[in-house]
Amino acid sequence: TRYFAIVPAAGSGSRMGAEQPKQYLALCGKPLLWHAIAALAAVPRIAKVFVVLSPEDEWWESFDWSTFGTRLQVLRVGGATRAQSVSNGLSAVAGQVAAEDWMLVHDAARACLSVAQVDALIDTLAEDPVGGLLAVPVADTLKRADGAARVAATVARDGLWQAQTPQMFRHALLSRALAACPGVTDEAGAIEALGLAPRLVAADATNFKVTYPQDLALAAQILHARST
Numbered sequence: 001t002r003y004f005a006i007v008p009a010a011g012s013g014s015r016m017g018a019e020q021p022k023q024y025l026a027l028c029g030k031p032l033l034w035h036a037i038a039a040l041a042a043v044p045r046i047a048k049v050f051v052v053l054s055p056e057d058e059w060w061e062s063f064d065w066s067t068f069g070t071r072l073q074v075l076r077v078g079g080a081t082r083a084q085s086v087s088n089g090l091s092a093v094a095g096q097v098a099a100e101d102w103m104l105v106h107d108a109a110r111a112c113l114s115v116a117q118v119d120a121l122i123d124t125l126a127e128d129p130v131g132g133l134l135a136v137p138v139a140d141t142l143k144r145a146d147g148a149a150r151v152a153a154t155v156a157r158d159g160l161w162q163a164q165t166p167q168m169f170r171h172a173l174l175s176r177a178l179a180a181c182p183g184v185t186d187e188a189g190a191i192e193a194l195g196l197a198p199r200l201v202a203a204d205a206t207n208f209k210v211t212y213p214q215d216l217a218l219a220a221q222i223l224h225a226r227s228t
């Protein structure tokens with residue numbers, strides 16, 4: 001059984017309000033996507049990192065990816081949704097990945113992923129019958145809003161976790177799950193729809209998804225603190 005990573009990076013990143021797609025925003029002199037790939041490529045057990053780009057992507061070529069060599073392979077098969085991009089990527093690599101091989105699906109926007117977190121995920125799930133994902137228990141009190149930004153209810157946070165990535169499932173199971181459930185916002189959601197229960201592996205908040213412009217400064221601080 002081998003381990004592969006797949007990074008869907010075919011989004012437009014509209015919430016960032018920037019001209020370039022979010023995955024290409026600069027963080028410590030490199031695109032966000034570069035950092036996400038670097039974290040995965042630094043894990044010796046991961047045989048290869050696949051990146052799913054939009055067929056119309058015009059940004060990739062303007063950066064230098066040579067440091068990753070043959071451990072990185074580009075797939076220009078992105079789809080209309082994240083789930084579609086992952087699903088297309090899984091089909092595109094079917095010739096070089098076995099049905100039982102593990103696929104670690106990771107957001108391009110989670111640039112602060114650490115090798116220790118990936119190791120913890122793989123160590124916990126290597127013998128798991130289903131697979132699972134990095135996640136953190138919810139710390140804040142949660143409010144459900146009515147249509148006018150007033151509190152309609154307080155949601156009990158016991159047992160609630162925030163899903164992160166990587167999410168790790170075997171190639172055949174994940175392909176089948178995403179084909180049956182193309183509307184999901186993460187891979188675990190598709191696995192759950194098959195009636196299976198993915199395992200939650202406790203991570204930490206540094207593996208957050210860069211979503212808003214102010215997130216870039218925080219991400220830079222986290223990376224800087226790690227390199228000193």
Ligand code: C5P
Pocket residue numbers: 007008009010011012013023052078079080081082083085086106107108109209
């Ligand atoms: O927009 P959001 O942060 O939820 O996107 C999560 C990940 O999915 C990003 O890495 C984004 O590039 C990717 N994505 C994709 N194809 C899409 C939409 C999003 O690969 N059609």
